[in-house]
Amino acid sequence: MQNNLPTPYFMIDEDKLIHNLEIAKKLKELSxxxxxxxxxxxxxxxxxxxxxxxxxxxxxxxxxxxxxxxxxxxxxxxxxxxxxxxxxxxxxxxxxxxxxxxxxxxxxxxxxxxxxxxxxxxxxxxxxxxxxxxxxxxxxxxxxxxxxxxxxxxxxxxxxxxxxxxxxxxxxxxxxxxxxxxxxxxxxxxxxxxxxxxxxxxxxxxxxxxxxxxxxxxxxxxxxxxxxxxxxxxxxxxxxTKTADLVVTVVDVVENGMKTAIVDSATEAHRLDTLIYNEPATIGEATENGEFEYVIGSCSCLAGDQFCVAKFDKPLEIGQRLHIIDSAGYTMVKLNWFNGLKMPSVYYKRSNDDIQKLNEFGYDDFKRSLSQWSVH
Ligand SMILES: Cc1ncc(COP(=O)(O)O)c(C=O)c1O
The missing domain is CATH 3.20.20.10 (Alanine racemase)
Incomplete structure (x- = not known):
């Protein structure tokens, strides 16, 4: 089911969340x-x-x-x-x-x-x-x-x-x-x-x-x-930490000295700290010594807006999904509508693999965030 969900979306993983929470519980009990x-x-x-x-x-x-x-x-x-x-x-x-x-x-x-x-x-x-x-x-x-x-x-x-x-x-x-x-x-x-x-x-x-x-x-x-x-x-x-991926789709590949895979998301709108703190994101599908190197470029108009540079074992293809890992903290709380990009939905994957939708946004949410009433 996960692969059919429209991107971009966040997927929070219950097992990973509970793993962190169990450590928190231990800390509380011991201290x-x-x-x-x-x-x-x-x-x-x-x-x-x-x-x-x-x-x-x-x-x-x-x-x-x-x-x-x-x-x-x-x-x-x-x-x-x-x-x-x-x-x-x-x-x-x-x-x-x-x-x-x-x-x-x-x-x-x-x-x-x-x-x-x-x-x-x-x-x-x-x-x-x-x-x-x-x-x-x-x-x-x-x-x-x-x-x-x-x-x-x-x-x-x-x-x-x-x-x-x-x-x-x-x-x-x-x-x-x-x-x-x-x-x-x-x-x-x-x-x-x-x-x-x-x-x-x-x-x-x-x-x-x-x-x-x-x-x-x-x-x-x-x-x-x-x-x-x-x-x-x-x-x-x-x-x-490490409980959620931001899942995106490659919508284009362009070349200007380096290959850039443009994805249907942007750091400026959906993962702002990547930009503010200049901390490159990590792509789940990337490999350390992959032969094919790409800038993972954002879909926004900001020239320097990119997720990271990453290497892959195979060339990236338009339509392919990428998982931007560790995308839970300081992301969903900072989402914004810059460029009128589609806002990522938010899903939760339960331990039994059941996927539940927590949020979904549409054009009306974008429009309402800008004005609710016209001047008269
Ligand atoms: C006063 C205060 N408490 C808690 C936090 C949470 O910090 P962290 O998410 O790094 O655990 C912050 C983060 O800026 C903070 O300013």
Whole structure:
């Protein structure tokens, strides 16, 4: 059946998702950490019934994510935003268990709206990070993300319930994360001792093959015992890594110094991080030493819009399908209608091979996203 589905589409694989979730479960059991899904990374709520039994709730970056987490996932709902308006706070305070402010000025402005209704926290910026690219580095120069250490005083923590740190991006080393944890404990420890909870954010890639989950778990357990806090992690990518392919069809092959296979999708519209972070995609059908090399080119008008360069054992043919692997995180949440391209549908492959449709888009969705009413 899968081969007859019209492309482009995402296919989420249940077995692969459950594989990641089982690792998450083990981490929770060994460490006592609570895990809240970062909706910014993945919020295809059609699969939340599968994820829910394994995780403790959701965390968010904007008002609609709070509502989505509350409505479709339940359990604990954490509300964080880089900048809340008063209306935002009013709209989410009845739905969240924890409200995390990004700055002391936001805390001062809005805490009266939250007191007695939700647990209150602030984001702290530890000034150190493991984030790879500067664009995604929360500790970059002049960062606006979280309160800097030199702006803190001990009294602040008498009226707070918790804090959130986020300083990692796809960190695959437990030792590396533990050195950050030690630095946080040393520098902020006396503050943390006064709190009920501490969230250590996302970007800890504990589902990566070979990740030392037991070592991470032990360090988290020690940290939470030392400071008397409930620890949280906010995984996004770690939960859905390698669970979905973006399936596309080759619609043309052109040549200008190199062969380019043009597919019915575009990074700019359907896999934006490929473009933003200049990280080439991986094609399931490619082979390392294949004789036939192609640019896998997008169907958009942007000259530099390409998925990757890949080698194949046989020449690519028009009409052939390609699987762009590991396409779940930060993809479906960033889809856009640039160039009026067809929007990928979203499917879910159950363990018993049954394929279920979660989403489908058409021309009317495109049109409505641009205007609902004409001027009159
Ligand atoms: C505050 C916060 N929490 C959690 C996450 C999720 O990170 P990841 O998907 O890398 O686990 C992010 C990602 O940017 C974040 O900014």
């Amino acid at each position: 006592g950490v609570k895990l809240v899904l970062a909706l910014k990374c993945f919020s295809t709520w059609g699969v939340f019934d599968v994820i829910k039994p394994y995780l403790d709730g959701t965390t968010s970056s904007g008002p609609y994510e709070v509502k989505l987490g509350y409505e479709t996932f339940g359990k604990e709902t954490h509300a964080y935003s880089v900048g809340y308006s008063e209306d935002d706070v009013k709209s989410v305070v009845g739905m969240c268990d924890k409200m995390i402010f990004n700055s002391l000025s936001q805390l001062d402005a809005h805490r009266h709206l939250v007191e007695g209704k939700a647990s209150i926290g602030v984001r702290l910026n530890p000034g150190v990070s493991r984030a790879g690219q500067d664009l995604a580095d929360p500790a970059r120069q002049f960062s606006r993300l979280g309160v800097q250490e030199d702006q803190l005083n001990a009294e602040l923590f008498d009226s707070l319930d918790g804090v959130m740190f986020h300083m990692n991006c796809e960190n695959k080393s437990a030792d590396d994360f533990i050195s950050l944890l030690d630095s946080i404990s040393q520098r902020f420890g006396t503050y943390l001792d006064k709190l009920d909870w501490v969230s250590l954010g996302g970007g800890v890639f504990f589902t990566w093959p070979g990740y030392e989950v037991e070592k991470l778990a032990q360090a988290l357990k020690q940290f939470s015992e030392k400071h008397g806090v409930q620890l949280y992690l906010e995984p996004g990518e770690a939960i859905i």
